[in-house]
Amino acid sequence: MIDRDHDLSIARQAKALGVARSSVYYRPRPVSAEDLELMRRLDALHLEHPFAGARMLRDLLRREGVAVGRRHVATLMKRMGIEALYRRPNTSKPAPGHKVYPYLLRGVKIERPNQVWATDISYIPMRRGFVYLAAVVDVFTRRVLSHRVSITMEAEFCVEALKEALAKYGKPEIFNTDQGSQFTSLDFTGVLLDAKISISMDGKGAWRDNVFVERLWRSVKYEEVYLKAYDSMSEARASIGRYLAFYNEGRPHTALDGRTPDEAYFGIKETAMAA
Template sequence: MKALGVARSTVYYKPRPVTAEDLKLMHRLNELHLEHPFAGARMLRDLLRREGVAVGRRHVATLMKRMGIEAIYRRPNTSKPAPGHKVYPYLLRGVKIERPNQVWATDISYIPMRRGFVYITAVVDVFSRRVLAYRVSITMEAAFCVEALEEALAKYGKPEIFNTDQGSQFTSLDFTGALLDAKIAISMDGKGAWRDNVFVERLWRSVKYEEVYLKAYDNVSEARASIGRYLAFYNGRAPAFEP
């Protein structure tokens, strides 16, 4: 793709096939996860059953994994990086964030469409809450996360610290290599940590309730364009960014 000058995330124009029943379940799981971020597969199964949806815990867990969501709560850090991936220590404990370009953060979220779904990643300045760059893709491969990172660096300089979770996209050599090349300190949350990704979680809540749940995107291009317009509006409500 690099030889052609085409971003890898832009060539995925069709969402992966999923049964209509599973799509409906995934859309509802997405809503329930925002309302109850501490809920695991067992609790989500019970919530669905209260709504008359007969589904097993294992199937809920499978769909959650496909969506890239998990319960957020305090627990010991027992996660392990993907083979060959290094996990970096958490650097934000006790740090007072008081200026732009001090700390950036990123995350990935699931976005439902009319007949499928996509993923979104965004780079956020923690102090100003502004979205510095984003990408939409039908896969959770590291490439679209790296593209968003590179765009943010090109437009806004660089932060002192970049915070992520321990997802394989963010522990990948491509992603951490881009940060190390720019001499940015890498900070990583404990897997599922309740406190650390709150800034980006607030963004996802706004994106979904103010944009995604009010729309029914027909395709990836429409989703990308509509979300882009919303994020421009979202940034307009945030303090001016002064790198």
């Protein structure tokens, strides 16, 4: 899609195509077939046991006959952007120049659309590589408001997803994230501050942070990603997009009394407006 010999700059071509510049400039380091297979299994184990750290994941793999060291597991977890989720003191240090905001949802009853939005990033395996998926979710209705697929975990594709959600659906009262460098970056928080949205963050790795987005990842992976073997970034983007449309429009949710996220989000909003 990008023509490096075109009169338009690469940055302007990327903007016109709606892709992050990082996706154009970035050249991924090769990953061995063995590590790719190991990462796929780590991803599945993390969904089943989100509290498991590198040592426990190493031991779980060894029980399956896979000999691997803790340090190698920790390295792959870092590359995948996953870590154990559990309650612990907030001892993480933000990146230089990045402010960490307080957690605002303690004791708050979330009872309407656009009250609280949340976002996160997840690792997505392909046939011969991997990409990352970012999504913005309305917490009350579980509706996916926007998403982006990227080959890097840089802040830019998260900012693009945030801006799209704000442009299409207005703004929430509170926006909740973890303390990932993408979400503490000035590029990301600046968009929220400019829109006068309250920013909520919690301790790195805390179990409660983005539980609703974690549930989305479980659905995406077991109902879509693990059933496919994407051959390319474009195939992954298109197929995930189709699944998320189904997730919003056609997939009933027990937590929503059998309604779809679309029915809950738009139905409640329309009822409130009529009142």
